[in-house]
Amino acid sequence: MPAREDITYWGAGPALMPTDVLQKAAAALINYNDTGLGIAEHSHRSQHATDIINEAKADLASYLSVPTDKYEILFMQAGGSGEFSAVVYNLVGAWVQKKKAAGASDSDLQKAVLSLKCDYIVTGGWSEKSYKEAGRLLGEEHANLVADSRKSSSTGKFGSITPESDWSLTSEAAYVYYCDNETVDGVEFPAFPESLKPKADGSGPIVVADMSSNILSRPIPVENYGIIFFGAQKNFGIAGITVAIVRKDLIPQPPPALMRKLGLPIPPIMLQYDSIAKNNSLYNTLSIFDVYIAGQVLKKLLSTYPNKVAGQAEVSDKKAGIIYSALEAHPDVYKIVPAQNVRSRMNICFRVTKGADVDAAEKAFLKESTALGLTGLKGHRSVGGIRASAYNSVPLAGAEKLAAFINDFAKS
Amino acid sequence: MPAREDITYWGAGPALMPTDVLQKAAAALINYNDTGLGIAEHSHRSQHATDIINEAKADLASYLSVPTDKYEILFMQAGGSGEFSAVVYNLVGAWVQKKKAAGASDSDLQKAVLSLKCDYIVTGGWSEKSYKEAGRLLGEEHANLVADSRKSSSTGKFGSITPESDWSLTSEAAYVYYCDNETVDGVEFPAFPESLKPKADGSGPIVVADMSSNILSRPIPVENYGIIFFGAQKNFGIAGITVAIVRKDLIPQPPPALMRKLGLPIPPIMLQYDSIAKNNSLYNTLSIFDVYIAGQVLKKLLSTYPNKVAGQAEVSDKKAGIIYSALEAHPDVYKIVPAQNVRSRMNICFRVTKGADVDAAEKAFLKESTALGLTGLKGHRSVGGIRASAYNSVPLAGAEKLAAFINDFAKS
Structure with missing residues (x-):
C-alpha cells in the first residue's frame, strides 16, 4: 500500500492533483460551505454555483492576463475532442458571418465556400485528429494541411516542427490551427509562431491553439489568438470540463438556414459558443464540482506565484x-x-x-x-x-x- | 449551520445523493483502493478505469434488465442537451444507412430525404427544446410535431399529455421522440404509449425517450426503444456524464461524404455513438470519478432491492x-x-x-x-x-x- 506522499505520479493526464485541493474537494462533496449539502447536489442555478463559476473565470483571467473585454471564458463539455469539432463549426460560421456583414449576397457566399480553407499545422497525434475532424465535418478539400512534421523529418515520425518557411498557409483561411504541446511525442511550440503574428495594422490570421497539456504553465500572448482551448485534466483540474477562451467577435453565428443553404455544418447546441456564452456556461447542467476544483487550483497558483x-x-x-x-x-x-x-x-x-x-x-x-x-x-x-x-x-x-x-x- | 442529516433536499437536479456514496467518493478522490492516488488522477486507460466502467455497465444492465446482446450502454458527455443533438445525427444516419443497405441509390436517397420526418411528442419544456434542436439541425420541415399538449389543453399550458388518438404520427418517420418525465410541470408518461408499441411481427417505429429525470425509478420495456438516454444528475449520480442505451443496429453510420451529398448533418465525433461504442466510452478522457459515483449508486440500489x-x-x-x-x-x-x-x-x-x-x-x-x-x-x-x-x-x-x-x- 503506497502512501500518497511517497508517490510522484508522472501520468500524461489525468494528472496528479495538489493533495490539499483534493482534500478541500472531498470535504465540499459532502458539505459545501456549511450548507449541509454537497457541492454536486446544489443546483447549478444557485448563487453558490454562480459564484464558483464567476470566481474561476476571474481568477483564470487574472492568472493568464486574459483581456475580458475582448474574450469570453467558456466552460464547455465533451473534452478537447469536442473542441476539435466546435472550432470547425463556430469559426466557419464566423467566417460566413463576417462576409455577410461586409455585404456578401447568398450567391457571393456560395462562390466563396468553394474555396473555403481551414489551415492545420500537424505536429503530432492530437493536431492530426483535429485536422481529420475538420475534413470529416467539412469535406477533406476544405481542410488544408499547412505542414506535417512527419513529412519534413528524416525519421518519418513526429518529433519536430516543420520550419515555418516550409508552411503552406492559405491567405484567406477561415483560421489556422495548431496544438501548442503534443503529449505523445513531447513536442511543444517554443513560442508563438512568427508567421502567424498579427501585422502592424492589426490584421492577421485567426489563430486557434489546443493548449490542453501546457495551459497555466507559461505566459500566453492571448491577443494573438482567436480561440485557445484546453481540457481540464492536466494542469487545470479533473476530467469533465473544457475551457474555451474565445474572441468575442467570433461568437455570433449566421442563421442555421443560411449555413444549410451553403452546405456548411451547424454546431449542435452544446458546441455552439454563442449558446454557452449567453448562459454564462450554464446552458445546461455543468459539473459545478469540476469548476470548483479548477477554481481551487487557480487560487493555489495565484497564492503561490505573486x-x-x-x-x-x-x-x-x-x-x-x-x-x-x-x-x-x-x-x-x-x-x-x-x-x-x-x-x-x-x-x-x-x-x-x-x-x-x-x-x-x-x-x-x-x-x-x-x-x-x-x-x-x-x-x-x-x-x-x-x-x-x-x-x-x-x-x-x-x-x-x-x-x-x-x-x-x-x-x- | 444545518446538519446534513436534518435536511431533506427536494431540488429538481442536481439532486440529493446518498450520504454513504458521497463519503466513499470523497475517500476515493484522495486515495482509490489503496493505490496512493485518487480516482480522478488515475489514467482513464488504466485497469482501474476499465473495471469501473465495465462494472457500472453490467450493474445498470442487471438493475434495468437491459438485453446487452442487442443494446450498447454508452457513457457520453454534454448532458441531455447533447443527446438532443446526438439523437438527430445518429438516427438520421441510421435511417440513411438502412435504406442504403436495402439497395437505395444516391438518387433514391436524395428523393427520400425530401420527405424525411422526425416525430416529436411535446409534453413540456424539455421535449420542446429537443424538437427545436431537430428543426435547427435538419430544417424545420423535417421535425414533425406529433402533438403539443399546450394545444390540446383548455389552459394553453403544459400539464397534460395529448390523447394518443389525436397524435399525428408520420408513417415512415426516422424515429418518434418523447420525454418520459417533464420536470418543470411534473408530467410523466404513465406507461409506454400504446400507439408506439411494436406490432406482432416485430415492426414498429424507432422510439427514443429522454429518461433523465425518472430513470432507475420504475421498470422499462427496454426492447420497445431504439434509444433511451439520461443525464446522471438526478437518479444516477452527479452532473458530468450522460448515458445512452442504444440498439446496436442503429449505431453504424453512412460515410460523411454521402451525408453531405444528401444535405444531412454529420455528428461531431463526440456525439457519434459509433466512435463512443467502439472505444468502450473512452474515445477521449471521460470522468471516471463520475462513473465511479454512478456505479456506487447502482451497487446501493442492487443491494437494497432484491x-x-x-x-x-x-x-x-x-x-x-x-x-x-x-x-x-x-x-x-x-x-x-x-x-x-x-x-x-x-x-x-x-x-x-x-x-x-x-x-x-x-x-x-x-x-x-x-x-x-x-x-x-x-x-x-x-x-x-x-x-x-x-x-x-x-x-x-x-x-x-x-x-x-x-x-x-x-x-x-
Missing part, C-alpha cells in the same frame, strides 16, 4: 531542465525523442537504449522507478518508450528525484 | 402517493399542476392557493418548510409554484415529513 503564470513558468522550466540535463548526461543510455528546439516542458519523452535490448532496458527502468514511487512513466501506447509528464502539480523535488534516478540507472 | 428496479418503483409510488394524498386532502389550499393521469412520481408540482395572494402563500410555504429542513422546494423559475422532486435518494421518511408539513400548513 507574478502569476510567469512564476509557474520558471518552475516548469527548471523541472524540465533538470530532467533533460540528466538524460543528456548519458547519451549512450538515453535517447530523447523530440528535436532539441521543440522539447516539451510538460511531456519528457525518451527511450532507454542501454544495451542491445531497448524493450528489456525500458522494462527495467519502469520497474526500478516504480519501486521508488516514481510512477506513471510508461510512454503512450502508440509509441512506447518512457514519458515523464511534469505537469504543474509535480513538485520540483519530484523532478530532482527522477533526475537522480535517471543518473543512478545509467550508472548501474 | 427485485431490482421493481423494488425502487414501489418506494417511488409510495413517496409520491403520500405527498399527492396530502395535497388532495386540502383542495382549497393546494392546486396540483398536472392532470391526474399524468402526475409525475418524480416532480410533484403544485400551487398554494390558500387565501387571495398565491405569491404570499407560496413564500410562507417555502419559508416554513425550509425552517423544518425541507429545502429546494421552489418551482422552476419559468413557472413558479412549489415543486417537490422525490428522486430516489429522497427517503420515505422525508416524504412523510413533507406530507405532514403540507397538512400542518393547510390547517394553520
Whole structure:
C-alpha cells in the first residue's frame, strides 16, 4: 500500500492533483460551505454555483492576463475532442458571418465556400485528429494541411516542427490551427509562431491553439489568438470540463438556414459558443464540482506565484531542465525523442537504449522507478518508450528525484 | 449551520445523493483502493478505469434488465442537451444507412430525404427544446410535431399529455421522440404509449425517450426503444456524464461524404455513438470519478432491492402517493399542476392557493418548510409554484415529513 506522499505520479493526464485541493474537494462533496449539502447536489442555478463559476473565470483571467473585454471564458463539455469539432463549426460560421456583414449576397457566399480553407499545422497525434475532424465535418478539400512534421523529418515520425518557411498557409483561411504541446511525442511550440503574428495594422490570421497539456504553465500572448482551448485534466483540474477562451467577435453565428443553404455544418447546441456564452456556461447542467476544483487550483497558483503564470513558468522550466540535463548526461543510455528546439516542458519523452535490448532496458527502468514511487512513466501506447509528464502539480523535488534516478540507472 | 442529516433536499437536479456514496467518493478522490492516488488522477486507460466502467455497465444492465446482446450502454458527455443533438445525427444516419443497405441509390436517397420526418411528442419544456434542436439541425420541415399538449389543453399550458388518438404520427418517420418525465410541470408518461408499441411481427417505429429525470425509478420495456438516454444528475449520480442505451443496429453510420451529398448533418465525433461504442466510452478522457459515483449508486440500489428496479418503483409510488394524498386532502389550499393521469412520481408540482395572494402563500410555504429542513422546494423559475422532486435518494421518511408539513400548513 503506497502512501500518497511517497508517490510522484508522472501520468500524461489525468494528472496528479495538489493533495490539499483534493482534500478541500472531498470535504465540499459532502458539505459545501456549511450548507449541509454537497457541492454536486446544489443546483447549478444557485448563487453558490454562480459564484464558483464567476470566481474561476476571474481568477483564470487574472492568472493568464486574459483581456475580458475582448474574450469570453467558456466552460464547455465533451473534452478537447469536442473542441476539435466546435472550432470547425463556430469559426466557419464566423467566417460566413463576417462576409455577410461586409455585404456578401447568398450567391457571393456560395462562390466563396468553394474555396473555403481551414489551415492545420500537424505536429503530432492530437493536431492530426483535429485536422481529420475538420475534413470529416467539412469535406477533406476544405481542410488544408499547412505542414506535417512527419513529412519534413528524416525519421518519418513526429518529433519536430516543420520550419515555418516550409508552411503552406492559405491567405484567406477561415483560421489556422495548431496544438501548442503534443503529449505523445513531447513536442511543444517554443513560442508563438512568427508567421502567424498579427501585422502592424492589426490584421492577421485567426489563430486557434489546443493548449490542453501546457495551459497555466507559461505566459500566453492571448491577443494573438482567436480561440485557445484546453481540457481540464492536466494542469487545470479533473476530467469533465473544457475551457474555451474565445474572441468575442467570433461568437455570433449566421442563421442555421443560411449555413444549410451553403452546405456548411451547424454546431449542435452544446458546441455552439454563442449558446454557452449567453448562459454564462450554464446552458445546461455543468459539473459545478469540476469548476470548483479548477477554481481551487487557480487560487493555489495565484497564492503561490505573486507574478502569476510567469512564476509557474520558471518552475516548469527548471523541472524540465533538470530532467533533460540528466538524460543528456548519458547519451549512450538515453535517447530523447523530440528535436532539441521543440522539447516539451510538460511531456519528457525518451527511450532507454542501454544495451542491445531497448524493450528489456525500458522494462527495467519502469520497474526500478516504480519501486521508488516514481510512477506513471510508461510512454503512450502508440509509441512506447518512457514519458515523464511534469505537469504543474509535480513538485520540483519530484523532478530532482527522477533526475537522480535517471543518473543512478545509467550508472548501474 | 444545518446538519446534513436534518435536511431533506427536494431540488429538481442536481439532486440529493446518498450520504454513504458521497463519503466513499470523497475517500476515493484522495486515495482509490489503496493505490496512493485518487480516482480522478488515475489514467482513464488504466485497469482501474476499465473495471469501473465495465462494472457500472453490467450493474445498470442487471438493475434495468437491459438485453446487452442487442443494446450498447454508452457513457457520453454534454448532458441531455447533447443527446438532443446526438439523437438527430445518429438516427438520421441510421435511417440513411438502412435504406442504403436495402439497395437505395444516391438518387433514391436524395428523393427520400425530401420527405424525411422526425416525430416529436411535446409534453413540456424539455421535449420542446429537443424538437427545436431537430428543426435547427435538419430544417424545420423535417421535425414533425406529433402533438403539443399546450394545444390540446383548455389552459394553453403544459400539464397534460395529448390523447394518443389525436397524435399525428408520420408513417415512415426516422424515429418518434418523447420525454418520459417533464420536470418543470411534473408530467410523466404513465406507461409506454400504446400507439408506439411494436406490432406482432416485430415492426414498429424507432422510439427514443429522454429518461433523465425518472430513470432507475420504475421498470422499462427496454426492447420497445431504439434509444433511451439520461443525464446522471438526478437518479444516477452527479452532473458530468450522460448515458445512452442504444440498439446496436442503429449505431453504424453512412460515410460523411454521402451525408453531405444528401444535405444531412454529420455528428461531431463526440456525439457519434459509433466512435463512443467502439472505444468502450473512452474515445477521449471521460470522468471516471463520475462513473465511479454512478456505479456506487447502482451497487446501493442492487443491494437494497432484491427485485431490482421493481423494488425502487414501489418506494417511488409510495413517496409520491403520500405527498399527492396530502395535497388532495386540502383542495382549497393546494392546486396540483398536472392532470391526474399524468402526475409525475418524480416532480410533484403544485400551487398554494390558500387565501387571495398565491405569491404570499407560496413564500410562507417555502419559508416554513425550509425552517423544518425541507429545502429546494421552489418551482422552476419559468413557472413558479412549489415543486417537490422525490428522486430516489429522497427517503420515505422525508416524504412523510413533507406530507405532514403540507397538512400542518393547510390547517394553520
